Each structure stands twice: as structure tokens, then as C-alpha cells.
Amino acid sequence: MTAAPIHIAFLSQSASLAYFQPMMAERMPHAEVSVWPDPRCLEAEVAVCWNPPPGIYARMPRLRLIHSIAAGVDNVIEGQDTRGLPVCRVVDPGLARGMIEYVRWSVLYFHRQFDRMAVQQRERVWKRLPLQAAEACRVGVMGLGELGGMVARTLRDDGYDVGGWSRSPREIDGVTAWHGAEGLSAFLARTDVLICLLPLTDATRGILGARTFAQLPRGAALVHCGRGEHLVADELIAALTSEQLRGAVLDVFPVEPLPTDSPLWGCPGVVVTPHMASMATSTEVVSQVAANITRLTAGESLRNTVDLARGY
Numbered sequence: 001m002t003a004a005p006i007h008i009a010f011l012s013q014s015a016s017l018a019y020f021q022p023m024m025a026e027r028m029p030h031a032e033v034s035v036w037p038d039p040r041c042l043e044a045e046v047a048v049c050w051n052p053p054p055g056i057y058a059r060m061p062r063l064r065l066i067h068s069i070a071a072g073v074d075n076v077i078e079g080q081d082t083r084g085l086p087v088c089r090v091v092d093p094g095l096a097r098g099m100i101e102y103v104r105w106s107v108l109y110f111h112r113q114f115d116r117m118a119v120q121q122r123e124r125v126w127k128r129l130p131l132q133a134a135e136a137c138r139v140g141v142m143g144l145g146e147l148g149g150m151v152a153r154t155l156r157d158d159g160y161d162v163g164g165w166s167r168s169p170r171e172i173d174g175v176t177a178w179h180g181a182e183g184l185s186a187f188l189a190r191t192d193v194l195i196c197l198l199p200l201t202d203a204t205r206g207i208l209g210a211r212t213f214a215q216l217p218r219g220a221a222l223v224h225c226g227r228g229e230h231l232v233a234d235e236l237i238a239a240l241t242s243e244q245l246r247g248a249v250l251d252v253f254p255v256e257p258l259p260t261d262s263p264l265w266g267c268p269g270v271v272v273t274p275h276m277a278s279m280a281t282s283t284e285v286v287s288q289v290a291a292n293i294t295r296l297t298a299g300e301s302l303r304n305t306v307d308l309a310r311g312y
Contacts, residue, residue: 006297007032007062008289009044011052014256017069020048023286028293046296048289051075051256057082065296069285071095071147073306074200074227087306090280090288096150098278099225103151103195106223106249106271107160110193111137115221115247115269134159140191142207143198143226144170144177151197163187167203188215193223200227201310208232213239222248225277229254233264240269251277 008024008031010017018035025033034040036053045064047057057063058081068076068089077087109115113129120127137160141152144166156162156174163176165187170177178187188194194216198204208224209232222245224231231254239245247269253262256275264270280288292302 005030005032006046006293007034007040007044008046008048008293009034009036009038009041009060010048011036011041011056012050013053014051017048017050020069020282020286023282024048024290027286027290031293046289046293049076052080054079056080057085065292065302067289067292069289070280072200072227074229077306077308082308086302087308088292088302088304089306090285091304092280092284092288094284095278095280096147099147099197100151100154102225102251102277103197103223104154104158107137107139107155107193107195109249109271110221110247111160115271135161137161138163138190138192140165140187140194141175142166142187142194142196144172144175145197145199148197151195163190184212185215188212189217191216191220193221195223196226196230198226198230199310200229205229206232208236210235210238213244216245218244219246220244221246222250224248225251228252228256233262237263237267240267245269247271249273251275 010020021033021035024031034044042059043062044060045062046067047060047063048067048069050069057066063085066076066082066085066087071089071091073087073089111132111134116129139155139160139162141148141162141164144152144164149172152162152164152172152175164170164172165178165184167179169179196208208222208230213235233254236248240248249271250264251273252275258264258272264272295302
């Protein structure tokens, strides 16, 4: 007797994932593929997600696998009953390249004072500012996992004075590293440009707030491309207004898309980008999801599974 085709549902309440449907149908022609809000999604065995509707997994009695379309899974599991089901993410080598490019640009933006040049242009001021050597710019990377480690090594090789902070001890040649709550203050005190690449956990939620900003040198800058819920927007605006912080490049936000009435859009010193620092290609997403579905149906171990206790 031939097994029934597996049913795959693409679920999102904030973005249309319909463009994945023909790609997945071509990759797995015997599968049934539906896209939210099609009610047939509730009968799926595999949920492929980005910010899915609240409580959706509890309404899917046949669900066997939850799969993010990205490296992050916080918006895939937040407020959801995952029922002990496996949760997987996409790991794309191209993600590191894209993130390195984004962070490099952001660090240069502050190191070479392009933020101040933008103000001078608006005010029609012609004034050369002193040129600062890279080694005089102290960069701090929060999160020294695989991605953060690559970013730290790249900035080190670019000549910056690089420090790093992580939950547990990490060693990277040429990078001064701190760890744990006891190491955070020392790390922040020596950081002129703070880069957040942390995973989202209970311990890191809201970490980009007044307490952290106050421990940075006055006039420091923030580059945030970790998780939206790390940021306390009102406290960032207060730090910018008081000039404790000089500026911020923000790619992720607690609510996405960033509401049109958010004061961050027009806040002096803030650069807003629409969660585009780095992303897996659609082809890579479909390839990795399809490969895990094949393993699932064959009873084999899945790849890139998430430790839900740690959140990544």
C-alpha cells in the first residue's frame, strides 16, 4: 500500500510565504503544499514557519516537525506549544558572508564618522574630522557563537581592537574575551562600537537597555543584528537623546515590520534597515527543509535541530 503524501504548510502571520510553494512542489512533487491562511494548513505534518499565528501548532493534530526558514527560531517558538516536537532551523554558509558585510559596513560607518558626515551634509558644513586608525576603535561583539566568532575574526583581521562577550568561555586568537554576568561590565567599559549577535534567551531578552548603555563609554555606538527582543527601544532613544550613545544601526526590532509610528524611524543618529543584514536564499531554505522532511519520513536523525532549553 502506497503511503499518503506528506503535507507541508508554510505558516506566517506577517509575511507571505507563497513564493515557496512552487519551489517546494518542484523539489518534492509528491508532497501536498499549502500556505497560510489556507485552512488545509491545519492538517499538515510539517510546519515551515516565520512568525506563525499564535497557538497554531496546538491546532495541528498531525504535526510532526516544526522548521524555521531562518537561522533564528525565537519567533517560531515564542508563545507556542511545541508539544515536544522537533524544531529545526536553516544554516546557510552564505548567512555568515552577509552578516560580515553588514557588520563591517556598520563599524566603518561609525569608525570613519560617516554618521557625522551625513549631519554635516544636511547642514551644508564642509569640515574634515581627524582620521582615526582602526586599532584605536574598540569593537565589542556580544555573542561569540559560530556567526559572532566569524565576525570577530574578520574585524580583528581588519585591524580593529576586538573584544567579545558570551555566556560561556570562548577563546579566539587576537580577541579579548569575557563571559558570564561577571564579565559583562568589563567588556562594555572598553567598547566603542557594540555589536549584538546574541541568541534570544530569558537572560538576553531586553539586554540592550539602559543598564547596558550606561556601562558603555559615553559616545559609543550600537550595531544591532541579533534578535528584536534584545532591544528596549524607549531606553535606546533615551540614551541617544542624552548623548550617552552617539548612534545606532538597527536591523531587528521587537515588533516587525517596524510600525510606521515608531519614533525610531526619525530618531537622530539611528539607521533603520528592514531585517536584511543576512538571510538564507530561498533555494537553500527549500533544500534544507526538503532534506529534513526526507529524514523525518525515513526515521533518520534531523539536521540543525534546536535545543529548546537554550533557545538555539
